[in-house]
Amino acid sequence: MRRDSPRPSLRELASAAGVSVPTLRHYFGARPQVVDAIFEECLKLGQEGLAAQRNAEKPFAESIQDYSAALIRALAAGREVRLGDLFAVALGEGLLDVGVSRSTLRHILDPTIIVLEDRLRAHIARGDMIDTDVRAAALMLISPLLFASLHQHQLSGDQERPMSLNATTEAISAAFIRAYGKATDATGATSPAT
DSSP, X not given: OOTTSOOOOHHHHHHXXXXXXXXXXXXXXXXXXXXXXXXXXXXXXXXXXXXXXXOOOSOHHHHHHHHHHHHHHHHHOSSSSOHHHHHHHHHXXXXXXXXXXXXXXXXXXXXXXXXXXXXXXXXXXXXXXXXXXXXXXXXXXXXXXXXXXXXXXXXXXXXXXXXXXXXXXXXXHHHHHHHHBXXXXXXXXXXXXX
């Protein structure tokens, strides 16, 4: 998952696992199946963090701001392999190898989208968000946040064209809140935010 190494071959994957190529092939098959198993393991390791992102207890605006800030923090968290690195590798693998595309969706992208969909459904049910296609709405929030983080960290935008991720996150969140939130009038009635 480290960005400082090119896409590893099956031989390099076997070496990293401390096994031979025939052993790796016996248990997993070809390279796409090995990558699928790696992504599946990453999903298992990330379940606790994903589950926390379903929380929609706070008011809509605060919930969206919290979600956005948490995603940006998680993408750049100081680890040997950051979540942003995982997304970068998964997108690269999935776009370059059709055999890995579904694995990228199933184990990396869609779980992230699905937990936000659940959070948004809770806000719709509570009446503080407009009734809308939650998948499209989730993509509308995640996409610019992910792109901004990848731009700054994995693509070295912080060196080429630095920007404040905090300010960007706030602007993206505010736009999402305006687009999807419901305003409450003096009587307590709700209507789409303006």
